[in-house]
Amino acid sequence: MLKTNRREFLKTSGCLVIGFSIGNISSGQNSFIPQELPQSIRRYPDINAWIEVLANGKVRVFTGKAELGQGIRTAIAQVAAEELELSMENVEVVLADTLRTPNEGYTVGSGSIEQSAMAVRYASAAAKMKLLELASDKLKVPVDELVTTNGKVYTKNGRNPITFSEILDGKQISGQVKEPVKLKAKSEYRLSGKPVPREDIGWMVRAHQNYLHDLRFPGMVHARVVRPPVYGAKLKTFDAGYVKKKVPGVLKTVNDGNFLAVIATDEYEAMRAQKVLGQSATWTEAAKVPATEKDLKEYILKLPVETDRVQEKGKITSEEFTHTATYFKPYIMHGSTGPSCSVAIWHNEKLHIWSHSQGIYPLREAIAQMLQMPADKIEITGVPGSGCYGHNGADDVAAEAAIIAMAYPGKHVRLQWSREEEHGWEPYGSAMVVKVGATLDATGKILYWKYDLWSDSHSSRPGGRAENLLPARYIKKMFTSSSKGYIGGATRNSEPYYSIPNQQVNANFFRGPLRVSALRSLGAYGNIFALESFMDELADNAKKDPFDFRLMHLTDQRAKDVVQKLGEMVSNVKPGDGEGLGIAFSRYKNSASYCTVAALVHVDTTAKTLRLKKMWSAIDAGEVINTDGLKNQTEGGMIQAASWTLKEHVKFDGTNISSTDWGTYPILRFSETPEVEVEIIPRQNEEVMGAGEAAQGPAGAAIVNAIFRACGKRIRDLPVKLFQD
């Protein structure tokens, strides 16, 4: 399958390649390969599933992950260039594509470096071993007397240079990545662990075609979908003749059950047709979104729930705690700057889709199910979109483009969501409520801890299930959602990382009124907001310094180090009048990066203003591939979480979502943005750990803790409304 596809690509790529010999991609695990190899390598052990040597001396690397703005393209190129002793210019990276790359599932959970970069590291090292062995045969020189640099292999005295292409004689590297793989010593790294600049930022400033939104094909037509007035409304009537008459350039109205779309030659015509067709359509009344936004916390606590015991340690003898608090976070949206977009074509019994989805392989399965066709008739090429921060409209728009393209064969169909569609129809990050109680012992240490959370699902990604694609709920062969989604997301970071002898954590899962799925860090943002706010409240109760209070409950030295590092970073900060400094700690997923955040706020009770002045973060992500990439992600994570914390909540009004644009769903603007500073704790000899979501939780908590220190007001309901209550 992959063999044919890769061949097809090479014919059209315009790049001469020196032949190839792609083996079968094994989808199952290979039992004789030891566990130590990265999981992606165990699934795709063939070297040439990952590495291809080009005739021009460059090396092409295949990753199953998508570029979301996290800089994975650069990190992947760094590890490959490092192991193969190439310069960055001599490595090109192919991102997730069902035609070409391994299936690495979803680009989520801060897993791109942990999974894909490590797979590429092993594959590159194995490729180098193979190249040296082949060169050794050719040159009749033992492997250990050979060295490689910049795509050539030499003898140690610098004689007999032979290029990778010459070594391979027009073939590709065959064989599998098998233990023992001799990895380059970390002490010899030239590129890994360095702030290597991202090449794609150069493309962006030059306005090169970099985004899915920029794809243009000859004869491409433009589509728009007519949305129902509310979730679940049913289409009664529409007037295709009227729109055809009223808007020139309309090519076709596409209707399948309650799904209604229009295709036009020109994009602006498609937009006008969407409006006119929408005005002609009538819909049945459907269940309205309840008018609960104002008292959402109370509403959630009354919903029916399924309860899971997440953690039980020691004994909770009584429910009488010396300190209790209830925290609330509302629905928050991904709010990508560029609304979701997709291009699809149905041609010669094949459907080709271009998508900025985080998981093109699972999306393919879900679309195959929706269209009731074999998955091998569908190819999806991943192309970067606007940053998504989780499961936004990317998968939905691709599924819709697929339906429309099937109805209009032979043409590339481009479907672009509007701002209103993105705001109103994306799956939001769930609202959450947390009730927590604790009792301190005589020394101020936490003796008892009880934590109860309420949440909807934090992931309803397609994952091969059609019902999670928005249009699948509207077409004639309707798919309805029965699964409660990935409930593990709600409990992420609900267990304290602190040493507490008696503790209990319970999760109550409800079905809320709004469509929900994965938003950056899933439940960790809500849980760490609650947990680290409560730690601050307890520290205050125990009359302890917030740093000391955390340190006295931590046992993991790396956790302590990240707290102490933050302490050093802010040691010279002396909050002035009306200012407060707040801190928070978390270890993402309790197993990935350690991250602390400090926030400095200024509260002016007379002028009724709150200003977030600066945020600091100390982060330990284990071995770091690109230090600037990690800083960029952590800075961005703090600022984004500041926006969530200070400003954001999805509004709904008893009829429908009323946050339909940036006026009704404001996010942080430049005038409100804090200065940020990040320090990395170097741990180059440790394992790599996911970091892209590490700052979200502690950033939120640090801000509310700072507000408390500034003015004595404890914020327990988000977003912060210091002067509006």
Added chain:
Amino acid sequence: MKKAISIHVNGTTHTVNVDPSTPLLYVLRNQLELNGPKYGCGLQQCGACMVLIDGKAQPSCMYPVSAVKEQKITTLEGLGKEGKLHPVQEAFVSEQAAQCGYCLNGMVMSAVSLLSDNPHPDDDEIREGLHRNLCRCGTHSRIIKAVKRASL
């Protein structure tokens, strides 16, 4: 009804056959095949679609193309001279001032416009100058540094 309309973009006059009410953004992207200006909201709320109209940064998503026939329009593609990047573009690369980069076009355009009015803005003036532009990745601090660098 489509009409032939001439517009001046990046130093060249282009004649396009479009409905005169078509917003400039769609003509730039679809007829002129320029990638710089991006669709973000269509409501002049986010700045992703910004271009320079007679040297001033303006969102292009709502102005009908027929309203800008006389003006000189510059897009991201037209900022550099003789194959060299504009100093603001250079500064964005030097500061690595992007994550997803979707908003970058508008940021650069706003910054170019700001610096032509005020060549040495302080931090608050930079924040004010970029107030119309939204970034969702939280790259604001780097963007401010890039504008600062370009002003030196």
